[in-house]
Amino acid sequence: MRIDVLGAVRALRDDGTPVDLGGPRHREVLARLVAAEGRMVPTDTLVDDLWAEPPVRAVGALRTFVAALRRAVEPDRPPRTPPRILITQGPGYALCLPRGDVDAHRFEDALARARRTPEALTDLDAALAAWRGPAYADVTAAAWARRERTRLEELRLEGTELRARLLLDSGSGAELVAELGAHVTEHPWREPAWGLLARALHRAGRQADALATLRRARTMLVDQLGLDPGADLRRLETDILHGATTLQPPRTVWTTDARFGPRTTVELARTLALAGGDALVHSRRDRLAALRAAERTGDTVLTARVIGAYDVPALWSRADDPEQSRAVVEAAERTLTALGPHGPADLRARLLATVAVESRSADLSGTAPRRAGLAAREAEALARKLGDPALLAFALNGVFLQSFTRPGLAAGRDVVGAEILDLATRHELPNFAVLGRLIRLQSASALGDLDAATAHAEAAEQLAAVTEASLVPVLTAWFRARVTAARSTEPGGPTAATAAAHYRAADDALAATAGMPGLHRGLFPLALLGLRLLHGRPAPTDPALDWGPYRPWTQPLVLLARDRPDEARTALTTAPEPPLDHMQEALWCLTAHAAARLGERPVAARAATALRAARTEQAGGASGMLTLGPVARYLAEAEACADME
Template sequence: MVDLAVLGPLAAYGAGRTELPLGGPRQRAVLARLLVARRQVVPLPRLVADLWDGEALPRDPEGAVRTFVAALRRVLEPGRRPRTAAKLLVTEGPGYALRAAVDDVDAWRFERAARADEAAPALVETLEGALALWRGPAFADVAAAPWARAEAARLESLRLHVVERAAGALLARGGAARAVPDLEEFVATHPAREEGWRLLALALYRSGRQADALSALRRVRRTLDVRLGVEPGARLSRLEQDILRQAPHLDPAPEGGGQVWARAAEAYTRALPVADRSRLRTAAALMRDVAVTGGEGLSTAREHRLAAVAEARRYGDAELTARVIGVYDVPALWTRSDDPVRAARLVAAAEDVLRELPPEREAERARLLATVAVESRGAAAGARSLRAAREAEALARRLGDPGLLAFALNGAFVQSFARAPGGAGGGPGRARAGGDAGRDALGAELVAVAGAAGLVPHEVLGLLVRTQARCGLGDFAGAEECAAAADALAARHELPLVRVFTTWFRALRASLSGGGWEPYEEAVALLPGCGMPGFATGLPALARLTVALRSGQQPAGEGDFGPYEPWVRPLLDAYGGAGRAEVARAVAATPEPPGDHLTEVLRGLTALARQLVGEAGSGGPTGLVGAGSGVVALEIPAAGGPRGGRAH
């Protein structure tokens, strides 16, 4: 994953926010030019013309561009295997395109945030977060180039509009006094923007500064007259008259949730010193609440959570760090981590604190163990994760704390997919009674425990666990009952991510009933911006492949299979006409899939590839497999090969 930044000098960041070397000016300009094209193909001759723009061309300009592209690919996709197709900076037709996702480019994230609905409860935070992405003028190091000028100007215009929207939203929730300093700076920098002056005058008036508000309106009148020779517009003139007569509608609206939040936050800030440990604990708890909003909130929470843990470690207080780590009991349904690097750091921190914490601090130890179990799910699972899940559950039951038990059961659930260390044949092991029946029972207990204690997010988690488990057991009607109950709770308590999982379940159910690919279209549309790359990456292409295989069609193999590529590729090679021996070697080299939701699907793909090359006694699953994922499933024939292709 690479984060590309253009809201300032061009930059690219890898894991841990390490800045990547993008090379010299023209190589950097290639990347900037492709970003300006917004995923569209830029023909090679166009790239040459834009890069040298009237300057003397080198001996082989097209060769130079190809060299720049190759160097950028090495930087942006360091893990790409030799002779495999690039997935980010791709060659297509007559030129190149940068197929970055919206979440991977700061300008695109900014534009998405700029479109936030006026009724959004966290509108101020969303817009201020978007503005914080700016590090300087957009495309700063190439802004003089004709091809960058219009895009840089468009983004700057949008930035100014977002500044005004953020100020207006802050005024609407009672933050007039806080808005004044930023608006003063804004109108000083952009004196011709009448909306900025209007907001400043209104903020001053609502702060009890009527004379200053009128003075601001006189200033803008003089400014517009001197600079442009025009009078203020109708909105400014009307505001001046309203202030003079102290019109009632200028007063802020009755205090709602936004104003209550703003006043409480200001009081909290005044009451506690900056370095107070209570602030750190509160910030960690806040990140837990932000995470369940999904999308940008989930991504932001992951980042700030690790920062809070690092800050807690600086105090050298094991109990404080344990609370900061353990308070983040956000339900985790999917067994592939959204951010494996950060997850590994959290697990390491939790294990360090476990060694330092006194044995009698059982509640803190249980939360740390549950954190290890949840964060080391899927590919990162191992013997220590299974032990952590068992110990957390045992401690939680002995302590009788329903919140702690719900968190521990979450760890037990994600570890129920893990392969037991040293198990026969490397088969799946269980941290608890396993399989879909065991997970259904675990989900039912989660619903009961969380429901009785009013722990809505974990009650919803239990319903989603049961939705998946009932799918795996072939009880789609029962799964629909659980999904409907999860949707109802999510709507009542504003948990937007739930809809992503229930929509994918319904797409699977409809597709298995003969609906083909069409039911998946709505589900795929929910993935961009959901904040769950561990769930979203590779899933659309995998779903399309499973639909094609179930319907006996020749799989096209198009799209990004992400982490599932090693298990998909041998099968696609077989359908694509690769030699039998070549496919057999690829199948033999296919690794055992990690213990997660899609283990059975990936094993099924390997079984289909073996059938296709006619391997006798290949074993493996048969019938409908993988439905327990709640998102995709395969149909494995008991004998013979899948229809539609043949290796030779």
């Protein structure tokens, strides 16, 4: 017998007569096992896939479906003999059929052979002709079926285009004009299809129509998606204009270059983001619009290109627009699922790096932070394997932003920053060179090496003058204020008032820079609090100060400064753990200090445990923008309060 899922699910005997599979649930169980490609599917997974809210006797119902299917597919099996097709295996079930007996598997195998050798064209023709409609067409509600349907449809489109390319490469293909014209009309966002249609027109002696087709493709992509055509289409247009005779593009169906020409909307958004200021706000808006437009096309590869093109270096571990970051992460994850594990490695790496970079919002919860960390490492591994320095720099940017998993990791971040800087210097990636310098500035600041941090600040400023990165001098002004604050405790150093004035000037410059609310809000009050703690003074109590996201960890000290210890104790014991970002050491130190002042031993013990690995670092130094002094001071207070050695 054979099973077909490229259309409605059905089973046929060797003589072509249909097998009565039973009701919709029976067919869905069979289809789910087909999708597993011979692997065992656990009973629990089958139950979850069959029912959004499994009934009480779901496992019993599943066993009933399996028993009925076994009778249907092996009607002549003697009683009490084990089944040979739908078998029990471990904690679940598996379908044991040769791949040639399942139409979806025959199609995938034929496509794989045709990718390797043109001689497999006949098999690919037959496999494409076997499609009777959307895959798993009668399993409409199941999430697993939607994923498989999307995956197989993308492969069908690839197969259609591969078949056309093989015919054109063989010297024929003029007869494909009508077929490819219909294909482009139905799937206007697939760049390979436009190129194939243009080649077919050229093969038919219609050079003017071929050029007009490429112009239509360019207009459609630019006007509706803000993307210039990829390198293959641009090269094809040049070949036709110059009268090339072969017009054979690279032997690949996937677009392998995820970077675009300078006139695209995505590239413009990227350029605006690098410029900073108001342009940064506009760039985010344009980027999200392009992403949504790409998703509406249904073209997975195009969507991956649009998402991955925005490889803007990111330094701050908190997203300025968490809602947009979540939207980008969700779109990237959907696209990764649609591409599958065997999709183009460069596109997958860019999508994974995007997940890592955009997941830095402190609002993410559940398993999202862990997924983001894994995405960062997978992107790095893919980029190293591909040998693409720009892609590796972007992937390492994600690794850096996912390296705030606990206090005390400044030295490791410096290693990442050093590699980004080395890559950027050797391969002329000036924007990533700026990122590398700023990461190393932050790391040296956290480690208390202010001379090294100052050298990185100066180098970053020199690069910024060339790249027109206006945000850099704003950030380095904060660093210089942080240095002034640290040295205000030294004999003969600047006064605390001078340090406060430097913080105020840096804050005014940051306030004038649009598009970075996640960085600006609450930063100045936190810097003032750190300065006061350096000089043994209470927290500032000015009600006009906006503590922003730092309020839960600063309020206990503000309330103590107002002589309200009971409220301070409540604020301390109800404060959450600090988020995993640049400020975590600083916020844990505030918690430790307040706990010591209030004699809250359990809180002090938690703070001491968190800070122990960072005892050689500077509180707040990881930001490169402020300091509360040595972590060791606050750790000692917490340990003394908790009676810990």
